[in-house]
Amino acid sequence: AQSVTQPDIHITVSEGASLELRCNYSYGATPYLFWYVQSPGQGLQLLLKYFSGDTLVQGIKGFEAEFKRSQSSFNLRKPSVHWSDAAEYFCAVGSGGGADGLTFGKGTHLIIQP
Amino acid sequence: GAVVSQHPSRVICKSGTSVKIECRSLDFQATTMFWYRQFPKQSLMLMATSNEGSKATYEQGVEKDKFLINHASLTLSTLTVTSAHPEDSSFYICSAGGDQDRNQPQHFGDGTRLSIL
Numbered sequence: 088a089q090s091v092t093q094p095d096i097h098i099t100v101s102e103g104a105s106l107e108l109r110c111n112y113s114y115g116a117t118p119y120l121f122w123y124v125q126s127p128g129q130g131l132q133l134l135l136k137y138f139s140g141d142t143l144v145q146g147i148k149g150f151e152a153e154f155k156r157s158q159s160s161f162n163l164r165k166p167s168v169h170w171s172d173a174a175e176y177f178c179a180v181g182s183g184g185g186a187d188g189l190t191f192g193k194g195t196h197l198i199i200q201p
Numbered sequence: 202g203a204v205v206s207q208h209p210s211r212v213i214c215k216s217g218t219s220v221k222i223e224c225r226s227l228d229f230q231a232t233t234m235f236w237y238r239q240f241p242k243q244s245l246m247l248m249a250t251s252n253e254g255s256k257a258t259y260e261q262g263v264e265k266d267k268f269l270i271n272h273a274s275l276t277l278s279t280l281t282v283t284s285a286h287p288e289d290s291s292f293y294i295c296s297a298g299g300d301q302d303r304n305q306p307q308h309f310g311d312g313t314r315l316s317i318l
Contacts (some may be wrong), residue, residue, distance in 0.1 A: 121306060123309075128312075128314065129311060129312070130207070130294055130309045130310055130311035130312045131245075131294065131296075131309040132309075133306055133308070133309075136306050177244065177245070181307075186233065186298070187250075188235045188237075188247035188250055188260075188296075189235075189245075189247070189296075189307065190247070191244045191245045191246075192244060193243065193244045194243075194244050
């Protein structure tokens with residue numbers, strides 16, 4: 088069975104500091120990996136995705152993520168966070184496109200300190 | 202880009218009422234749509250896969266008679282919570298993807314906050 092683990096429930100970062108959110112997955116085939124962001128009471132916005140090719144993927148809002156097959160990880164990074172980055176972040180795995188539903192991690196709540 | 206519209210965004214109703222939530226793909230056709238449920242401060246859990254022109258596929262533990270799904274066209278799927286009770290209160294989110302192209306990610310609606318009194 089597929090699963091996603093986000094080990095950090097909460098992370099607090101000072102504004103301007105760098106950020107790394109961890110994500111580990113378990114998937115029986117070639118994974119399609121995603122990071123989504125959710126503001127309170129809102130839907131999900133796709134930050135970036137990995138399907139194949141270059142293991143370092145660039146997303147919106149200055150985010151990037153690196154796929155490491157040997158570690159079954161897909162960690163999200165940002166060199167300098169802004170107060171507007173405070174939100175809930177979800178890592179997800181699937182088989183690609185719209186063929187199958189996604190399996191989500193439990194999410195990481197990002198708090199930005201001034 | 203592709204957009205998925207979900208309506209209503211919020212609904213409050215009395216226990217025993219049935220509530221219908223609509224999910225529309227605005228600029229693409231979606232043979233398959235998905236319904237998720239999110240409890241407060243928790244992750245999204247896949248409830249069911251909505252298939253155009255056929256029966257939905259429900260995840261284990263999801264009552265198909267409680268959560269009726271209809272996917273009558275390539276742009277519309279509906280979720281009806283029948284005889285809703287307070288424990289059905291939750292955030293429901295639909296998604297649709299480029300099922301003709303695996304390299305297109307799923308796009309999510311903005312969700313529906315359902316509160317049963």
